[in-house]
Amino acid sequence: MKAKHQRLTLVLLALAAIVGAALLALSALRDQASFFYAPSDVERQGLPLGRAVRLGGMVEAGSVARAPDGVTIRFAVTDGRATTPVTFAGIVPDLFRERSGVVAEGEFHADGSFKATNLLAKHDEKYMPPQLAKGVQQTTTLETGALTR
Structure with missing residues (x-):
């Protein structure tokens, strides 16, 4: 077998391996493609029981x-x-409160309730940690001061 044919064979095998790995990854993620269900999604599509x-x-x-x-x-x-x-037994996140966003991980019961094993509290896009907010405020003050001089 010539060197040219060996290189072509190796390239084709490598390409086939990459495509195979990508297909395996996509099939494993197929069920998790949706980040979360909203209550109206569950009402419309039915309860995903047992998972x-x-x-x-x-x-x-x-x-x-x-x-x-x-x-x-x-x-x-x-x-x-x-x-x-939703029912959850455990320590709730600090950002968890009424009228705030939440993502609960767990399972649905046949009666339509949800038993959460983990809670992830979400904040809005305006949220900024206090340390960062202070730094942004100082930078804005410095820039404003530099512009007025």
Whole structure:
């Protein structure tokens, strides 16, 4: 076999391996293509029972209730069109509060409720950590001062 044919064979094998790896990765991610379900998505498509999913939306105002055990919390997630009751046992994130965004990881029950195993509190795009906000404010002040001179 000539060197030219060997190189061509190696290139084709490498290309086939890359395509195969990409197809395997895509098939593994197929079920997780949606970052989270909104309550109206669940209402429209039905409950994805028996598998771990994410439920996202806003924590409905007045829906947060803590159980007497001090660990379990019940609340409702809404997207403005539908609402889903959620139960979570554990430590809630600091940003978790009513009328704020949340992504709950867990499973749906046949009765339409959601049992969360993990909560991810979301903040809006205007959120800025205090340390960074202070730095931005100082930079703005310096720039404004430099412009007025």
